[in-house]
Amino acid sequence: MSLFQNLDFIQLSLLLIIASFSIPIARKASLVEIPILIGLGLLFGPVLGVIKHSYATYLVNDFAGFGVGILGLVIILYYESHNINFRVLRKFIKGIISLNTVGMLVTAVVADNYSGTLVGESLFNDPLAIIMVTLAISLIYSGSSYSALFNSVTAFVGFYPAIPSFLIIQIIVPSSFGIVIGFGIIYLNKLLNFENLIVGLLLGVILFELTILEGFGVTPFPAIIATGAIVGNFSDRSIFWSREANFQENLSFLAQGLIFILVGSIMTIKDFENYFFQGLLLTVLVMFVVRPAAVFTSLPPVRKKNRNALNGWRTNLFIALSGPRGVVSVVESSVPYAIGLASGNALLLTWGPIIEINVTFIVLLSILFQTVYIPTVAGKLLPEIPDQA
Numbered sequence: 001m002s003l004f005q006n007l008d009f010i011q012l013s014l015l016l017i018i019a020s021f022s023i024p025i026a027r028k029a030s031l032v033e034i035p036i037l038i039g040l041g042l043l044f045g046p047v048l049g050v051i052k053h054s055y056a057t058y059l060v061n062d063f064a065g066f067g068v069g070i071l072g073l074v075i076i077l078y079y080e081s082h083n084i085n086f087r088v089l090r091k092f093i094k095g096i097i098s099l100n101t102v103g104m105l106v107t108a109v110v111a112d113n114y115s116g117t118l119v120g121e122s123l124f125n126d127p128l129a130i131i132m133v134t135l136a137i138s139l140i141y142s143g144s145s146y147s148a149l150f151n152s153v154t155a156f157v158g159f160y161p162a163i164p165s166f167l168i169i170q171i172i173v174p175s176s177f178g179i180v181i182g183f184g185i186i187y188l189n190k191l192l193n194f195e196n197l198i199v200g201l202l203l204g205v206i207l208f209e210l211t212i213l214e215g216f217g218v219t220p221f222p223a224i225i226a227t228g229a230i231v232g233n234f235s236d237r238s239i240f241w242s243r244e245a246n247f248q249e250n251l252s253f254l255a256q257g258l259i260f261i262l263v264g265s266i267m268t269i270k271d272f273e274n275y276f277f278q279g280l281l282l283t284v285l286v287m288f289v290v291r292p293a294a295v296f297t298s299l300p301p302v303r304k305k306n307r308n309a310l311n312g313w314r315t316n317l318f319i320a321l322s323g324p325r326g327v328v329s330v331v332e333s334s335v336p337y338a339i340g341l342a343s344g345n346a347l348l349l350t351w352g353p354i355i356e357i358n359v360t361f362i363v364l365l366s367i368l369f370q371t372v373y374i375p376t377v378a379g380k381l382l383p384e385i386p387d388q389a
Contacts, residue, residue, distance in 0.1 A: 011055050018044055019257030034260055034326070034367050038360070041264020056265035059258075060331075061338045066210070068262060069331035072255035076327060077127070077221055078206045079252035081228030082245055127221040131170045133332045134219055135163065141345045149217035170219050177213065178223030181205060182230025190236070198240050199247045202231065256327055263330050263360055271357050279361025287366055292320035318381040322374055326363065333359035 022036045029036070044050040061067040138150035153169065154162040185205060188194075194201050206224050213220035235241045295316060337352025339345065 008055065011051055014044065014050060015258055015261055016254075019254065019261055022257060031371055032367055033257070035364050035371075037257055037260035038264040038364050041261040042267060043264075044261075045265030046268045051261075051265040053266060053268065056262045060262050060266065060334055061341075066214075067334075067338070068255075069259055069334060070210075071207075072259045073130075073221065073328060073331055074206055074210050074224055075248070075255045076252045078202075078224045078228040079245075079248040081225040082232035082248065084229040084232060127171075127219065127225060129328055130221050130332060131167060131219055133335060134170070135166060137336060137339060137348075138166070140347060141339065141343065152217075171222055174209075174213055174218050174220055174223035175226045178209065178226030179230055181209065181223070182227040183234070185227075185231065186235055195240050196243065199244045202227075202244055202248070203251075259327050259331065267357065267360065275354070275357045275361065279358050280365060282358055283362045283365040283369070286362055287321070287369065292317075295320040314381040318377060321377055322370060329359055330363055 018040050019037065022033045022040060025040075026033045026036045041051070041056075045053065045056060059068045061069070064071065135150065138147040141147065142151060149169070150162060150166050153166050156162075157165055185202065189198060206227065209223045209227065210220045213223055231241075232245070333356045336348045337356055340348030340350075340352045
């Protein structure tokens with residue numbers, strides 16, 4: 001077999017190798033990895049032409065019928081949900097719900113890393129953002145496979161009642177499914193003891209959830225998060241569960257690395273020429289207008305009686321100025337154009353690439369900006385709170 005017949009494997013091997021360099025480079029540059037990954041993708045994609053545009057597009061949108069983007073989201077969200085602390089979640093649940101309902105209507109932005117509210121908002125915002133994208137595509141293009149469930153609900157209850165009904169179905173059904181699966185795996189492991197193969201079992205289970213629920217037109221991500229949360233909180237914490245968590249963590253970092261390198265590889269020099277300043281303007285608008293509006297609309301006003309209350313205006317302002325956009329935003333931004341290509345829908349074909357490119361710029365630029373100012377902002381706005389057991 002000639003070298004050129006193995007070109008896809010060579011490019012895949014380069015993706016894995018290049019991704020590994022993001023950590024030492026980011027450490028040297030005192031940056032988070034995401035802009036480094038996108039930069040490496042740009043370098044080895046449109047600049048040097050080592051990773052072909054067509055191959056990167058295929059991997060992101062079409063690989064295994066889902067694309068690396070969706071498969072990566074499954075892995076990332078499952079791992080992140082391992083670390084949900086139900087005690088912390090209960091403590092900050094009001095702020096989390098508000099940011100993911102009122103705030104979601106203002107903007108689909110991921111927030112904070114300040115105690116439980118930021119963690120909770122970030123995790124639950126992801127599947128809600130995915131559901132909102134699904135709903136938007138259903139409203140724009142009713143002939144899409146994304147729209148099958150929405151069309152069925154519309155036929156049963158009518159158009160306007162179908163919108164909240166659709167959202168409820170997309171949350172309740174997969175969440176319940178994921179909870180049952182999670183407790184079922186824990187019970188089976190106590191009964192049979194899968195030992196080291198618990199790693200393969202859980203990976204197989206989350207891929208099964210993805211396939212089955214997508215087949216019924218239901219978003220799988222609440223199910224995957226629910227399964228991860230149950231496993232993370234109710235397993236017996238034996239050495240085999242620890243190995244499973246470590247494996248999922250490494251796989252999650254790998255998935256994130258591949259996605260962002262591919263995002264950089266898909267972009268072209270022409271994209272930079274045509275959309276950079278538009279992306280910069282949108283980044284400033286989202287970071288300093290839309291995001292603060294969403295946060296201050298969502299979170300309650302200051303309570304002077306509690307000095308360390310999360311709803312203090314300083315903390316609210318910090319939450320408003322933080323919240324780097326991540327992998328979910330990037331992956332979901334590619335969905336409209338992918339559906340447009342498959343269906344020929346003119347509206348999605350026209351606006352899909354513009355949405356994808358601008359979201360990529362917002363992710364890249366917002367993280368670069370926040371890397372610079374967040375340490376200073378945190379020092380000035382956040383009170384020093386002693387560690388709590």
